[in-house]
Amino acid sequence: MLNFEPRLSPEMYARQLSCKLNLTYSVDAEEVVKELGLLYREKDLGKSSGYDGCLVRKNNKAAVIINANIAYKTRRNFTIAHELGHYLIKGHNKNIYNCAGKDIEGSFSGKGHESEANQFAVELLFPSQHAKSILKRNPLNMDLAKEMAARYGTSLTSTLIRLVKQNDIDCCAVILSEGSKVKWSITSTRFRRCYEVAPGYLSQDTYAYDFFIGKSIPQESQNVRPGSWISGDGVYDLSYIIEESVPFANLGIVATLLTIPQDEDDYDNVDL
CATH class of the missing domain: 3.30.450 (Beta-Lactamase)
Known part of the structure; x- marks a missing residue:
């Protein structure tokens, strides 16, 4: 079991995990889940009205379950990282997190559990320092955001947020x-x-x-x-x-x- 310092921000949980596992980029979130000893499953959780991902805790074990209907590899990777955030962030103690697509694409600010899991996921997959370095060399537009989403395995919305928040230019x-x-x-x-x-x-x-x-x-x-x-x-x-x-x-x-x-x-x- 990983040990983290108390009272970390979601981003700091991601940075410490990256350091402890010596992650290189781009990150395969499924491999991280398996390296931590969690079960990983893909199941049909419904289409447009279903869940994109779930974290389930039972009998001192945990499983990340991802909707097999997710069409895009980047969306799938980000969803896995999102569920991993629920598993690792202190205070995310529910036995089941059922996360809809709107939770994962639409919740990025505030202290709610879905927002915190998204903040963890984007830092794990697309670190802020990487974004700053890219923005020094490239003007921001939608094409750049799509390219970075494909490179880092992040959802388009989370990539846009990363590139805007880290943008000093x-x-x-x-x-x-x-x-x-x-x-x-x-x-x-x-x-x-x-x-x-x-x-x-x-x-x-x-x-x-x-x-x-x-x-x-x-x-x-x-x-x-x-x-x-x-x-x-x-x-x-x-x-x-x-x-x-x-x-x-x-x-x-x-x-x-x-x-x-x-x-x-x-x-x-x-x-x-």
């Missing part, structure tokens, strides 16, 4: 929408100095909104009216912002990456 934000409303948003340091994401229902001028009225979303980045997504003192100096939205039709959610173009970003002219 780009003025950007990631937003999750559900039921045509903003569920949550996470912004880079530069973004929140001047702007904020408008809460509540999506503007009809956004491409993310189109998904909720049955329209398709363009795969390419799109220029949109700044006020359709953001507010703040700097918004009136912008002529456009860039929206890249990806729908998860089976979950009824949309992940959006917003970027303020460098030639539009008024950050350097703001009196701080």
Whole structure:
């Protein structure tokens, strides 16, 4: 049994596990589960309305069970790491964790068990220092997020969050929408100095909104009216912002990456 220091953050649990097991990247979460002596199973847990993963404790043993219907290898890998977080993080003491797709794609902030398991998973698979190094060499866009998700075996949503939160260069934000409303948003340091994401229902001028009225979303980045997504003192100096939205039709959610173009970003002219 692994011993961890008390009162660690979810990210620190992941870092200590990586150190103890001498993990190299990219990480195969299934192999980590087996190395820790947990049972691993894949079962039919349902499709769009079923669970993506479960952690089951019984008779001093534990098992990670993953939905065999998960189509994408990266989503599967992240789900396994998520369940491993439930197993290792102090205070996650329930005998059964049944985790739906929306728990794993949509819960990344706060102190709830699902959010903490996601925070553990993304640090285990895609460490913050790796993200910082990548961002020094590459501007953030959806193509980069997809490439990193494939490289590190992380879900697209978790990869976007990692790249935005660790971003000291780009003025950007990631937003999750559900039921045509903003569920949550996470912004880079530069973004929140001047702007904020408008809460509540999506503007009809956004491409993310189109998904909720049955329209398709363009795969390419799109220029949109700044006020359709953001507010703040700097918004009136912008002529456009860039929206890249990806729908998860089976979950009824949309992940959006917003970027303020460098030639539009008024950050350097703001009196701080």
